Amino acid sequence: MPQLDSGGGGAGGGDDLGAPDELLAFQDEGEEQDDKSRDSAAGPERDLAELKSSLVNESEGAAGGAGVPGAGAGPGGEAEVGAEASSRTPSLFTAGVHRPLQTPDLSGFYSLTSGSMGQLPHTVSWFTHPSLMLGSGVPGHPAAIPHPAIVPPSGKQELQPYDRTLKTPAESKAEKEAKKPTIKKPLNAFMLYMKEMRAKVIAECTLKESAAINQILGRRWHALSREEQAKYYELARKERQLHMQLYPGWSARDNYGKKKRRSREKHQESNTDPGSPKKCRARFGLNQQTDWCGPCRWVCPHHHPLFASSCFPDSAHVLLGLQPSFGPSAPQLHTDWGGHAS
DNA sequence: TCTCCTTTGAAGTTC
């Protein structure tokens, strides 16, 4: 865990949490996104990469100083913890609302009470009271709020996932492994977005199938402005930051194999599928769309970014006799729409 | 009961 280096060093390396993919995505879609952002009022807005780098700098300051905002057992924190923590679900956002974060620049993100970020739900809910968790030295303390990322082997949340009072040094390692609760990965920006928007999509589309909902959410994600996406990237970055502080030794690898491994063949099949839109786009680029295969070039009017927010669910496409996008053999939705927009 | 589906992003592994 390279990022686990604490302090400034960690901030320099580990805190550079803008993922390569993240950047790539925007590089990929830079052209089209630029067009989009040009006509959207975002004119002078910073490039997202710039924004991200500024966020990194900002977080460096935070990490180097007080660490995670609110993490440093600030005044009033404990009182609020005991009184409110159990009655409401704290979150990064509620944290901002109820108790503005210490990092001024971030307050904008967390004090959003309207718009898309108004009610980011509880995924980040454990953030509010890190003072409980950080450096408390009392694992299993009754007042401690377990991180939602902690999931016991049963899959249900335990109140005291790290209660080791009954453990003895002689306890078998296997037993420990078996009983050790799973610490989940922190959610990335898109996951946070999904959590927030899922309910809306369900309400709008009267869909319940997560797969279909996620497809819609994927399209909408691409239709988001950079600023809007940046909010989620920032949130996700904070998630990861706090996650690292809460679980310094944790690695994503710890959870490898806990899910049943997907069929590699299937995965590879889809990756090597010549009709894979992402492949064509990656291979030929946006400027050579004439080289793209048919499915990649195919443009569903409902999937056009202009209509992304009101796009039909794919089941509706099927019902309407439009080109289906479900099924392993069907072309994936052209969610990297950014590129096909121009 | 378990796995798949489906999305994007982060992080780990492999070459």
Place this chain on the structure above:
DNA sequence: GAACTTCAAAGGAGA
């Protein structure tokens, strides 16, 4: 360092 793999959420569907 590029490419690939796995996991994170969600809940219906199907084995």
